[in-house]
Amino acid sequence: MTEVLPSYIAGSWQTGQGEGTTVADAVTGDPVVRVTSDGLDLAAAVDHARSVGGPALRGLDFATRAGMVKALALALSERKQELYDLSARAGSTRADSKVDVDGGFGTALVYSSMGRKGLPAGNVVVEGPVEQLGKEGTFVGQHVLTSRRGLALQINAYNFPVWGMLEKLAPALLAGVPTIAKPATQTSYVAEHAVRIILEAGVLPEGALQLVSGAIPGMLDLLHGQDLVGFTGSAQTAAKLRGHPAVTERSVRFTAEADSLNCSVLGPDAVSGTPEFDLYVGGLVAEMTSKAGQKCTAIRRAFVPRGVIDEVTEAVSAKLAEVVVGAPGAEGVTMGALVGTDQRADVRRSVEALQADSRLAFGDPTKVDVVGADPEKGAFLGPLLLRAEVDARTPHEVEAFGPVSTLMPYDDRAQLVDLVARGHGSLAGSVVTHDPDFARGVVLDTAALHGRILVLDRDDAAESTGHGIPMPQLVHGGPGRAGGGEEEGGLRAVYHHMQRTAIQAGPAMLESILQVADDEK
Amino acid sequence: MTEVLPSYIAGSWQTGQGEGTTVADAVTGDPVVRVTSDGLDLAAAVDHARSVGGPALRGLDFATRAGMVKALALALSERKQELYDLSARAGSTRADSKVDVDGGFGTALVYSSMGRKGLPAGNVVVEGPVEQLGKEGTFVGQHVLTSRRGLALQINAYNFPVWGMLEKLAPALLAGVPTIAKPATQTSYVAEHAVRIILEAGVLPEGALQLVSGAIPGMLDLLHGQDLVGFTGSAQTAAKLRGHPAVTERSVRFTAEADSLNCSVLGPDAVSGTPEFDLYVGGLVAEMTSKAGQKCTAIRRAFVPRGVIDEVTEAVSAKLAEVVVGAPGAEGVTMGALVGTDQRADVRRSVEALQADSRLAFGDPTKVDVVGADPEKGAFLGPLLLRAEVDARTPHEVEAFGPVSTLMPYDDRAQLVDLVARGHGSLAGSVVTHDPDFARGVVLDTAALHGRILVLDRDDAAESTGHGIPMPQLVHGGPGRAGGGEEEGGLRAVYHHMQRTAIQAGPAMLESILQVADDEK
16 A cells, blocks of 8 residues: 655654545656645644754754754755755656755855844844834834744645745744644645655754644644744635634734736737747746646636737747657656646646637647657646637636646736736736836736736846746735735845833933843844 | 704715714713714715815925824814814713824814825835836835725724824825724714814815715625725724725725724832832822723733732822812813713623632722712713732733723732733833833834834823823833724824835836836926
């Protein structure tokens, strides 16, 4: 019988009971692992984080914590091949894995560096100026940030088992808050291995990181107002978690980062023959095919000037025709599998829904040529480009979480802004233009709808990381449909795990409180 | 029949239909006003904010908005006597009214000043440094804050009808976000009059401020991810609102500021005869009697070294014995009424619950001498001091929202920190000590449990604003039981109404986007 994936709870590796869920190889359909948390003592994990991990982390200064984050990143880097190999079973090509694995430890390294450079000595952040509260200056105020005395429950999505975990773990560790990671079932074996590598490196104090492979029934009931829940995944699950009494009644700090209907806009200046036209087409194809389109930041809505939509359709279709779908690592393969056949069925249903007022311009949802694998046993799906008119509703409502995007025309900037807004908030948008006036108008008019906007042109393209890549220095998250939260964004993510408190005192008393805090480093 | 309190919706004063709720004078029990929103077109209010107020405010630069906030504050200041007179009907003495009315327009003035000095030209905030994202410097990132394209629904508590409204309204106006204010029924006639003064001053663009007197059934159903809800009041209502699909599914930005079991700590150095001993006693009595204890920041839990608890009890009781309860304005009266007899019944029930493991040390919940009013028709209640042991549970769980506080001993600092933590998060705490070591230990060990901590001693006492007074410069809010939110805190409250977006571009493109934004001032 297939092995049960272990969890790491209260200082030891443990396995759940019962049959659990069998996770199939995305490429072959063979069973990889069984996932169950039945019988695990989840309350012990919560207790352990509170009583062991929290005090241990809070006792370390920021510099020591930054050193730990660097060490765990280097440990992952050294053993990245093991993670690539496992990721291939989840359908990821080497390029996909790099986004996840190298992106993951790279993010941790950037966090370590930001922490070392940007956080003070000691373990208290003094934020902003001293506020004089009286005329004579004998009474002042000062905001400080201290570690929340709770734990961070991190519920991650299947598409980035390593990066998604590390972009939450690194800020929590820097902030002195212990983590319980709960990976998505589909790729939990990749996350489990990453945790194993980290723990085997022996760089974290006991209790700083625990792992639950499988469901976490009742765990939110155990959380209180010093705890945090960070969630990445579907809007539906986000809503369910956010409605839990832990959040609504006990003020557990909750952040959601949900998939959104991100857009990319082609500027009117970027006609065929300009570098921007090619950048737009290349960017769209990259976002459709990277991770087989299973990215929360992927471009789902592609807006182009009405006059060029046929040309864009042709250019994108021509590039999509070159995509080779198949087993990761097989000769010539440029796009892997979806994470599973359930996911493929979901995407197909969504594409059907989109076709209510969109039409297929490229690809066939029912048929795909596959290299090195069986197209039915594996979760393969070819890239699908749709086209819709300005009055279509479904492209602004239905998300096909796969290699799927919808091209739509726009007639003028006002209409464009209205179309962008119909997505009800996104993680990422991009504007491909060399015209600063157009860029300014669209960026400022749609900024409030986005967590991040990329302006791409001939000048930044060489160094640009592209539409779909969150950066640790910049906020990742977005309003409305995107979940309303923020992750990353430099040290903001660390501060998110800390409590801001206004201290009021006389200036000498304040100084002695904060100086001593500083001396304790 | 008693008149219906008007609402201001979509550009006109309107009155709801039906009988509604009759609000009684807190002092005489006579009807003051009826409150009903039945038949009002709440959807029109939402539409009006979106289509009229929002665009009008967003079209103004920060400096103009700061000027509006100053103008409305001055208008309130000029007509403050009208607000004092109305507040007296809600049980407030002149001193109570000043905290609310002068505190309200004073807060708006500080916000205007902070906005004028701290916000940039134009209407976009550029936040933090330019982040270099590539080695060559051709690709950079920059966070900006722009006005959220929605409205702020502000649901206020009864105890501060003016201040509570203005500390939400001022930041929203500065941020360019239109407000719909929804006061608590009990003191809605005070809030209505404040709104009337503001609107009559003619300083706001139409749609920037609307008022719903009465319930708002279905209004949250109309909100989306660009909107905000700011709530002050009970934890129970906060939980209900936070569990609404507007918040859980559509990511309406939600902040709660809920009453909490705030503590005040007397340091071991502050024995009888020290200035700090007297400051502690005076502060506790002030917090018990100001607004008749109806303050979300009031001291509910008073921790003192075991050795001095009898002395503290005596000193506090002696001062409480001097309190004169009665009609605001009547000869010698130093403490007014609760807002209504329902509230008094609530407080009595809570005191009964507290007596499960606390005992009354001063006062009688069933009997009070009242000057200038009928003790039964008016909502009068004398101050009540309770005492409990370190193992008592109810003082950490039951809030009596009136002139009630519980004294408890502590034996050492570790035990003290544990006792403080049992409140599950507070808006405000205070430590009265002249010993920097004790202050440092308690402040840093309990900071994460508080939104604000006052360290009070002989050096800052003269200028200190006291335990219970939030300051516009400093965060107001707190973790856990206090609602997990933040209000005020300087420009943070303005930024809360804006959307943070990371812009990625080449440096020249970024500069031209932001420079032009700046030129548009």
